[in-house]
Amino acid sequence: MSTSRKRARDADRTATCDVLDAAFAEGQLDGVEHRERTAAAIRARTVGELHDLVEDLQAAPRPGPPPPMPPERVHRRRPGRLLALLVVGVSLAVVVVGLSWQSERGAVRAGPSADPDDVPARVVGPVNLHSEEGWRRLVGDLQDSQGSALVHRVLLYPGYAVLELPVPGEPARSRSYTYRGGLGSSNSASSHDPQEPPVDLAAIDPRPLLALLAGVDRSVNVRDVTTRYLSLEDDGDGDGPVAAIHASNEFNESGYLSARPDGSIVGVWPYEPG
Known part of the structure; x- marks a missing residue:
C-alpha cells in the first residue's frame, strides 16, 4: 500500500x-x-x-509515520565520571534558571503605541486556554502588549491560540499572531472586511462558552473526543459575536455547534453515523 x-x-x-x-x-x-x-x-x-x-504551503512538514526509534543502548560509567557529569548538570540548571528569571524580569511590555512587530514573546509557563484562568491570562496579555483585548478572530486550542488582531487606524487590515502563554511577534498582515467589527474579549464572560466547549462531545454526538477547539468572531450580521465549537475523534467522527457568548445556541451540526 x-x-x-x-x-x-x-x-x-x-x-x-x-x-x-x-x-x-x-x-x-x-x-x-x-x-x-x-x-x-x-x-x-x-x-x-x-x-x-x-502541499502548496511553504516549508510545510509532511504528516506521516514517525521514523523508527534507535535501539536503546546501555552505557556504564565509572563513578568518578558520573559525579563530574552530575556537577555539570547542576551548574547548567542554575544557569538556565538564572537566565529564565532574567528574561522574565526583563520582558518588555509594549504599550498601545508600540510597533506590533517588535513585541517580544514573554518567558512564561504553559497555560490551559480551555479554562477560565487561561482565558483571563490571554486577555491580560493582550491588554498589556496591545493596549486592548480587541480581536477580529480567535482560534482557541487547549495549549495555544491563533489571533487576528486589528491594526490601529486601519480598519481594513489585521495582523496574525500565535499565542502560547505569551504573545509573540507578528510576521504577517492581511486584509479585513471593515464591516466585521472586532470582538472585545475583555467584555466576554468566558464561562458559558467554556462550559459548552467542555460538553461539546455530548452536544454533537462525538465519543472519545481527541480534538476540540473554539473559534470566535463577529461576522457583521448585527447580532454580535458568535462562536463555533468543534469536536472530533480518531475515527473521523466530527461535529460542531455555534453559540453566542452568553451560551445561547445558534445551531448544532452533530455527527450522524452513516
Missing part, C-alpha cells in the same frame, strides 16, 4: 492542523481557507488527504 493511501492517525491530523495554523499566522492562508482546510483535516481519512491540504 502506498503511503498516500495509509490511514491517518489522530497525531497526523493534529500535525496537519498545526501546519495550517502556522500558515495562517504567516499570511499564507486567509481566514476562509484556514477554516475550510482545518475542517477537512479533521475529517481526513488518509495520509494522502492530509498531504494535499499542505
